[in-house]
Amino acid sequence: MTSDSFYREPVPAEWAHRHLLDLERLTPDEIRLLLDTATLFKEATGGCRRKLGVLSGFTVVNLFFENSTRTRVSFALAARRLGADTVDFTTSSSSLSKGESFIDTARNLEAMGxxxxxxxxxxxxxxxxxxxxLQVGVINAGDGPHEHPTQGLLDIFSIRERLGRIEGTTVALVGDIxxxxTARSNIWGLTKLGARVILCGPPTLVSxxxxxxxxxxxxxxxxxxxRCDVVNLLRIQFERQSTRPFPSVQEYAHLYAMTGERLRQARDDLLILAPGPINRGVEVTAEVADCSRSLILDQVTNGLAVRMAVLWLICGPRAAPTTTPLGSHGGRLV
Known part of the structure; x- marks a missing residue:
C-alpha cells in the first residue's frame, strides 16, 4: 500500500476485529498493521493536518465517563479528518441521571444509526x-486501570518512528504502574514486538x-x-488511590523525577515520553519536558494518526467475500 491510495481500498483482510478493546489479545502482526496504517495516514494527511473523506457519512460517538483532554479531542479530530461526524455524549445531562442503564443508553444511541x-x-x-x-464498533479509550490501547499504540508508534524499530530496544516505564x-497497554504492546521493558517506581506502586x-x-x-533507550514517565494517579503511596511528593520527585541532571547521566540518545497530563516538577522537570529529546508533543500528534488508523480499520469498508461459481466443483453448490 502507498500513502496516497491505501485508504481507497478495503480494510486489509489481516484485520478481522470489529472492536479495539485491548492490546493483550492482539497478535504482533495485528499491532504492526495498526502501526503501519497509522504511518500511512500520517503521510497521507501531511502530518495529520489534511482531511480525507474516507469515512464520510459515518458517525462516531465519544462516550466519556471520565475527564479527558487529549484522548477525547484526538478521537474527535481523527474522526473529522476522516470525514466522519462526531457526537460528544455528555453524561451529566443524559438520561443516565434519570436511572437509565448504561447498556440501554448505548443501545438507544446505536438505534440512531x-x-x-x-x-x-x-x-x-x-x-x-x-x-x-452492540453491533457497532467499540473502541476502548481507557477502562479504569485496565488498558488504554490507543495510548499504548501511540507511545509505541512514537518510539518506532524515531528509532526505526521496537525489537531490541529497552524501555523503562517509570511511576505509578x-x-x-497506559502501563498495561505499553507492556503488552512492547513485549509482543520484542522490546525489553523495565518497570520502575516505589515498591508501593511497582509490585x-x-x-x-x-x-x-x-x-x-x-x-x-x-541501559535505557526510552523512558516513559507515568503520572501519579492520586485520584485512584485511597492512601498516599509515599511520604511526600518531594521525596517521590527526588527519587524518580526525570531531571536535567539525570538526563545528563543517561545515554546521549535517550528518548523521553510522557502520556500526559504531565505534572512538571513531579514526574519530570520543565528542563527535560521541553528538551530536544522529549517526544511529549510528538506523542500528541501521533495520537491523531493512530486513532485515524483505528477508526478506519474498525469502520472502513470490507472486501466482499469471495464466492465459488456454480459448477466449478462438479456442478455442486459449495
Whole structure:
C-alpha cells in the first residue's frame, strides 16, 4: 500500500476485529498493521493536518465517563479528518441521571444509526461489556486501570518512528504502574514486538508480581537509566488511590523525577515520553519536558494518526467475500 491510495481500498483482510478493546489479545502482526496504517495516514494527511473523506457519512460517538483532554479531542479530530461526524455524549445531562442503564443508553444511541462508540469509563471491562451488546464498533479509550490501547499504540508508534524499530530496544516505564492503564497497554504492546521493558517506581506502586509478565522490575531509577533507550514517565494517579503511596511528593520527585541532571547521566540518545497530563516538577522537570529529546508533543500528534488508523480499520469498508461459481466443483453448490 502507498500513502496516497491505501485508504481507497478495503480494510486489509489481516484485520478481522470489529472492536479495539485491548492490546493483550492482539497478535504482533495485528499491532504492526495498526502501526503501519497509522504511518500511512500520517503521510497521507501531511502530518495529520489534511482531511480525507474516507469515512464520510459515518458517525462516531465519544462516550466519556471520565475527564479527558487529549484522548477525547484526538478521537474527535481523527474522526473529522476522516470525514466522519462526531457526537460528544455528555453524561451529566443524559438520561443516565434519570436511572437509565448504561447498556440501554448505548443501545438507544446505536438505534440512531451511529457507526462506532469510543468509550472511557472508570470501571475495568466496561468496553468489553458494551461490545457484547452492540453491533457497532467499540473502541476502548481507557477502562479504569485496565488498558488504554490507543495510548499504548501511540507511545509505541512514537518510539518506532524515531528509532526505526521496537525489537531490541529497552524501555523503562517509570511511576505509578499500579494504577496505570497506559502501563498495561505499553507492556503488552512492547513485549509482543520484542522490546525489553523495565518497570520502575516505589515498591508501593511497582509490585514484583509484574515479573510474571516477562518484564524487569526495579526501584532504582539511577541504576537502570544507563541501559535505557526510552523512558516513559507515568503520572501519579492520586485520584485512584485511597492512601498516599509515599511520604511526600518531594521525596517521590527526588527519587524518580526525570531531571536535567539525570538526563545528563543517561545515554546521549535517550528518548523521553510522557502520556500526559504531565505534572512538571513531579514526574519530570520543565528542563527535560521541553528538551530536544522529549517526544511529549510528538506523542500528541501521533495520537491523531493512530486513532485515524483505528477508526478506519474498525469502520472502513470490507472486501466482499469471495464466492465459488456454480459448477466449478462438479456442478455442486459449495
Amino acid at each position: 451511529i457507526d462506532a462508540v469510543v468509550v472511557r469509563h472508570s470501571t475495568p471491562g466496561t468496553p468489553h461489556l458494551l461490545a457484547q451488546h 499500579a494504577h496505570s492503564r 514484583d508480581r509484574w515479573k510474571e509478565c516477562g518484564v524487569e522490575v526495579s526501584h532504582d531509577l539511577d541504576a537502570i537509566l544507563p
